[in-house]
Amino acid sequence: MEAVLVSGIAYDKDQARVTLRDLPDVPGVAAAVFGPLSEKGVLVDMIVQNTSLDGHTDITFTITRKDLPQTLEIMTEVARKTGASEVMHDVSVAKVSAIGVGMRNHSGVAARAFAALTQEGINILMISTSEIKITILIQEKYVELAVRILHDTFGLDWDIG
């Protein structure tokens, strides 16, 4: 099936990543993290939580950079209440996404996107997917290169205008 797998590449440089480490994996913790952010009107973009280990797991989310100072203040309190071991953040990150309606049936898209970034020595910091999109967090300094490489990999015209 030669159908077009990826129809576009998107990116967003205005990203700051915030990670809460070693949260207890019990009901109520995720709500305790995002409730206060929503009350204060902080726009959350990516949210990633992976499988827990020994009853603990990390939650990471991304926000716009202007919201970082307020978010870190809120998270200091949240970490105290939930028992997270630390709050980490990183502003030198950017989000790159490969978008394609037929993607669900082609796990090859992920493999090709990851292999393309690898060939340029671009480390994948975080991954999140939906049925039609693969979103990767990388270091901001690589975003133009990553966008160009992914356009080439999937045969798309590009203009980083």
Place this chain on the structure above:
Amino acid sequence: MEAVLVSGIAYDKDQARVTLRDLPDVPGVAAAVFGPLSEKGVLVDMIVQNTSLDGHTDITFTITRKDLPQTLEIMTEVARKTGASEVMHDVSVAKVSAIGVGMRNHSGVAARAFAALTQEGINILMISTSEIKITILIQEKYVELAVRILHDTFGLDWDIG
């Protein structure tokens, strides 16, 4: 802004979760995980990788249950090649998603969805989001309850036909 935040709730019970623990956080590892799956035609649904710690991180992905035996065979070899400490899996999981085009501007949707699941004692096993969707992995036995609760929370009619 009272616009409709969530327009639909989706779910999928045919999910098996596979986690590779303690992968080295260096370029090439994600491609080494998904390359062999794509070569063997295994359909990968969710992919989640969170922030690394001390140079290592976990990668989790979901597949359909029929693909689990073959996937575990492939992952045993991948774990050996990449240096992952173990391969874990769980077939008693299900995916639930809240979908809404306006969601990007309302981190409150995540907080409300998580709080609603919490009130029913449903533990959130994994989280992945896109601009218009929040996807949560839960234990399969709670999927009907979760779908009903989320419909109620966002004021949607529902019919688990």
